Amino acid sequence: MSKLNLSKLVAATLLLSSSLAYSAELTGAGSSFIFPVLSKWAEAYKAKTGNSLNYQSIGSGGGIKQxxxxxxxxxxxxxxxxxEELQAAxxxxxxxxxxxxxxxxxxxxxxxGQLKLSGDLLSDIFQGIVTNWDDKRVALLNPGIKIPAGNITVVTRSDGSGTTAIFTDYLSKASGPSGWKEAVGSGASVKWPAASTVSGKGNEGVAANVARIKNxxxxxxxxxxxKNSLSYTQMKNMAGQFVLPEEASFAAASAGTDWSKVPGMGTFITNAPGAKAWPITGATFVIIYKQPENKASAAEVLKxxxxAFTNGKKAASELDYVPMPDATVDYIxxxxxxxxxTK
Known part of the structure; x- marks a missing residue:
């Protein structure tokens, strides 16, 4: 073999090796809230680019730690x-x-979508104040619906959870004076007060326990x-209207949020105003380093x-998520x- 052909072969081999090395998986961890749509995005991205994502759905607290x-x-x-925490890190x-x-x-x-609840009632159920489904407060919100008696088991997250942070932020806002905020507080982990509380890991664990435990x-x-064919409730929103969870009501809740005006873009959008707004709406935030150790991987994360922002809107909507608005994406x-x- 000539020196020229040998050089070409070596160059081709090095190029192939580099390509194979770079097709290693991207890694991410955290929120189980985003996992269903993230899985769809990852599948489509791999089909287009050959690059894959290994994402651990371990809860927001675990993602922050990692x-x-x-x-x-x-x-x-x-x-x-x-x-301030972002800046320091x-x-x-x-x-x-x-x-x-x-x-x-x-x-x-x-x-x-049949059962109706309010923020006050939901707070008192999770505090263990309302303990049976035949409670008169449940009946008052649901006239004409036969709700069988049964001792209520409250199912919560066992791990540090952004879903819990959204849920407890809502309860703190919607439960009124001397309600959830004073009794329990909000955050990724709280001390659940109801004596009947059972916990599960991730959204997956909560869904599995509710499917398993009657009442x-x-x-x-x-x-x-x-996905798990579970009965979800209507909620009474800030405008006093009962609304169903769906993409339109999540979009209505987030419509007034100007993310660019919030330092670090970090804000909760629970208990938002508007007749059509779902009151327990939130977002998942992706966290990365400004000066990453692996710049190539960081560049691939942004890609x-x-x-996802450009080609993942249909997949998001099919799962009843709301894609980020174009103006927000441009700001990002x-x-x-x-x-x-990244260079």
């Missing part, structure tokens, strides 16, 4: 980090998707309710989410991603 430990390329949390975050947290129940004869109530991202590209050094 990105801080630099064991993954990005973390995902439904409880946004405070701007040298990180940025951006909302990737909007969705709804929904109460789910396992009550004989109650169909999806139980829990809370999950809406895609998990639909992945750019692909120009003002957030520009801070990440």
């Amino acid at each position: 990105i801080k430990a630099k064991t993954v390329d990005f973390g995902a949390s439904d409880a946004p980090l405070k701007f 040298g990180m940025v975050q951006f909302p990737a998707i909007i969705g709804g947290v929904v109460p789910i129940v396992n009550i004989d004869g109650i169909k999806p 139980s109530i829990g809370y999950v991202e809406f895609a998990y309710a639909k 992945f989410f750019d692909f 590209r120009n003002s957030v991603w520009s801070q990440v050094q």
Whole structure:
């Protein structure tokens, strides 16, 4: 073989080796809230680029721990980090998707979307003040619906959870004076007061427990309710209207949010005004370093989410998530991603 052909062969081999090495998986961890749509995005991205995503649906608290430990390329949390914490750690975050947290129940004869609840009543159920489904306050909100008696089992998250942060932020706002905020508080982990409380890991664990336990109530991202054919409730919103969880009501809740005006883009959008707004709406935030150790992987993370923003809207809508508005995506590209050094 001539030296020229040998050189070409070596160059081709090196190029192939480089390509194969770079097609290694991206890694992420955290929110189970985003996992259903993230899986769809990852599937489509791999089909187009050959690059895959290994995402651990371990809860927002776990995702924050892993990105801080630099064991993954990005973390995902439904409880946004405070701007000061981002600054101190040298990180940025951006909302990737909007969705709804929904109460789910396992009550004989109650169909999806049939049972009506309010913030006050939901708070008192999760505090263990209302303990049976035949309570007069439940009946008052649901005239004409036969709700069988049964001791209520409350199902919550056992792990540090952004879904819990959204849910408890809502209860703190909607339960009135001397309600949830004073008695329990909000956050990714709280001390659940109801004596009947059973916990599960991730949205998956909560959904599984509610499906298994008669007369139980829990809370999950809406895609998990639909996927597991669980009965979800209507909720009375800030405008006093009962609304169903769906893409339109999640979009109505988030319509007034100007993410660009919030330092670090981190805000809750629970108990939003508007007659059509679902009151327990939230977003998942992706967290990455401004100066990542692996710049190539960081660049690929941005490419992945750019692909998701551009090509993943249909997949998001099919799962009743709300894609980020175009104006917000433009802000993310120009003002957030520009801070990440990928070269």
